[in-house]
Amino acid sequence: MLYKVKLKNADDHVVLDANVYEWLTSDPYLTKMDFINNLRKHSSGCAVFQKTWKKADGSYKTETIYLHKLVAEKYLADSKSKKANLVGAKNGNKLDCRLENILYRSRAVASRKRKTSSKTGYTGVYKENKRFRAVISKDGKSMHLGMFDTPEEAALAYNKKSKELFGDDGKLNVIKKSVGELQDA
Numbered sequence: 040m041l042y043k044v045k046l047k048n049a050d051d052h053v054v055l056d057a058n059v060y061e062w063l064t065s066d067p068y069l070t071k072m073d074f075i076n077n078l079r080k081h082s083s084g085c086a087v088f089q090k091t092w093k094k095a096d097g098s099y100k101t102e103t104i105y106l107h108k109l110v111a112e113k114y115l116a117d118s119k120s121k122k123a124n125l126v127g128a129k130n131g132n133k134l135d136c137r138l139e140n141i142l143y144r145s146r147a148v149a150s151r152k153r154k155t156s157s158k159t160g161y162t163g164v165y166k167e168n169k170r171f172r173a174v175i176s177k178d179g180k181s182m183h184l185g186m187f188d189t190p191e192e193a194a195l196a197y198n199k200k201s202k203e204l205f206g207d208d209g210k211l212n213v214i215k216k217s218v219g220e221l222q223d224a
Contacts, residue, residue: 041137049080054135059110078106084133107133111141119143148208159190161212163197166190173197177204191215 042060043052055063063075074088081087086106091099111119111126115138123143130140157164163184165172173184173193184200187193194212201209 044075044078046078046080046086047076051080051134053078053086053106054137056137059114059136059138062113074104080134081105086134086136107136107141110136110138111143114138115141115143125149144208159193160215161190161194161197162210163201164190164193164212173200175200175204
């Protein structure tokens with residue numbers, strides 16, 4: 040069974056496994072702060088609990104708890120390693136906090152999975168004059184993959200090389216429109 044929890048500051052929902060929801064709503068510390076009912080969408084796209092507490096000395100302390108990290112630390116601690124120590128979402132949806140979707144990964148993998156900042160909308164694709172260049176990096180070295188007539192063709196070339204170099208840990212562009220007879224490699 041899955042639970043959908045509405046976020047306080049957005050129309051979005053977090054998806055949780057039943058056992059995770061049960062823990063979040065029964066743990067004494069989390070229930071004291073009404074954790075489950077105070078989840079918000081962070082600017083990073085993650086669900087967070089954020090509360091400001093007044094300390095004994097009159098100053099304030101802001102506590103921020105990232106839901107996906109909290110869940111990973113509780114249920115997936117055995118898969119954390121010195122290298123794979125950042126929590127991410129397999130499907131890219133940071134609000135999908137089901138155990139099957141959360142994993143520990145390395146900084147390099149997390150970096151590859153980040154949203155692109157390319158104006159073309161595709162990772163590794165850049166417009167040069169009237170054509171599109173496909174580029175990928177490995178071990179700090181940039182590899183030119185070719186010049187293409189459309190950004191989609193360049194994105195497919197990037198996807199093919201990403202699979203070759205990184206396997207399942209590589210980033211794949213989602214091609215926005217079909218281009219003739221092109222196939223995702």
